[in-house]
Amino acid sequence: MSAKVFETKDVQDLLKAAANLNGGSGNARFQQIVHRLLGDLFKAIDDLDITPDEVWAGVNYLNKLGQDGEAALLAAGLGLEKYLDIRMDAADKAVGLEGGTPRTIEGPLYVAGAPLREGVSRIDVNPDADAGPLVIHGTVTDLDGKPLAGAVVECWHANSKGFYSHFDPTGAQDDFNLRGAVKTGADGKYEFRTLMPVGYGCPPQGSTQRLLDGLGRHGNRPAHVHFFVSSDNSRKLTTQFNIEG
Template sequence: MSVKVFDTKEVQDLLKAATNVASQDGNARAKQIVQRLLSDLFRAIDELDITPDEIWAGVHYFNKLGQDGEAALLAAGLGLEKYLDIRMDAEDREADIHGGTPRTIEGPLYVAGAPVRDGVSKIDVNPDAQAGPLVIRGTVTGPDGKPVEGALVECWHANSKGFYSHFDPTGAQSEFNLRGAVNTGADGKYEFRTLMPVGYGCPPQGATQQLLDTLARHGNRPAHVHFFVTSGQHRKLTTQINIEGDPLIWDDFAYATREDLIPHVVAKTGGAALGMKTDAYQEIEFNIELTPLVQGKDNQIVHRPRVSAAA
């Protein structure tokens, strides 16, 4: 179909009416965004000759996406969350903010309310025969290289089956298994005693994997560990590390891998004295450098719906 109608008065009047831009009522910013997105969609229908069948298949897909609760997962899988990081990196360069531990995506599986310990937290609540013991430790410093006292380091990751507590479809994990938080002392140090995670794949029957299949893409992530790090004197850091040696490190469907976020994994002994499941364990040293506030404010706080629970 070669007909183009986007630039006609009828369609332009329809856009104005649908977004109610002439009215002083309502949210002006919401109107601006909806008008732009709806305009881009109408224009794409014209330019790509998108058929009614394709439109209604898309509407049905969004219904399924909502029913599956996978909108945030799809945002990661289509690179939307990575794109936001790219923009924030560019904003930092423009503001002459350099250094610091690289940010990367939060993902959809954070749960607020994990127990907070001082300095050290053992977070493997449930036994996991397939996972070996792991210690993740490091020092939180500021841009001056000095340790940051009172930083809150939050950590969360999957078990050996690739499932996160609170989202585990098998129901096998206790609340806050493999999730924890520590306050750093004067030395800026933190430590999590846990189990080695593995990567995960999108639910095979879910809406995200359905679209990825259509695009001939896989929906798998390498083994990784998420972090939030907050301090009243520095900007919040949202990041994650990949587990060295995972074959999907540079083929992550969520595009979260960054060169400086693949710390070495070192074999250690002495785990029994640390309360680990075996004396032999693996250790990751992940030192974290925070960046300064911008004109006294933390411009890294992202407001988005998150799950919370009471420990």
């Protein structure tokens, strides 16, 4: 095993210099975060005796991750987004905010600007012979069950091939296929008329799946639909549901 060097003055001085911690310029919050994360990495190298070959394999992996454009996908796949949800749930509970629809991760494939309609929106812009119809409807209420008028419900999901519009490598979908937004009326009701999505996996040759393979994990997700719900007098809700089967 290599010698332990993390606690030495040389390493601690290196960390401060790398983050410009006492440099008198730069963004103090950014410096604080870089100093901590870099320190955690240095300590992990020390504690786990990570070899130079393993370090450079990690650096090369990050290069490939960027080339694949999968950093956000990896954040979801490794539980980073879920951890943020857990922290926000705990913060809510600490100040007595409980109840309502649970928050769930946004994922990396939301696109702003979907058409906004009143009450009902048909979002299957492109025909899909392999997908049957799906109607999603409900009521937006406050925690007391009172309908919220003027709330905006945004919805997005994949097609029968597991691809989202804007991110479809086949180019088969219009920009806002299977994406839409509805503003609720006085009754708080919304409805989306769409097509049934399917489950899908990470790109099989991509960097995220490569990492999951190394962990012995699959990269598959069940069919699901994403939502944002926002209102002038309420906090924004980010959630989704999985489709049984």
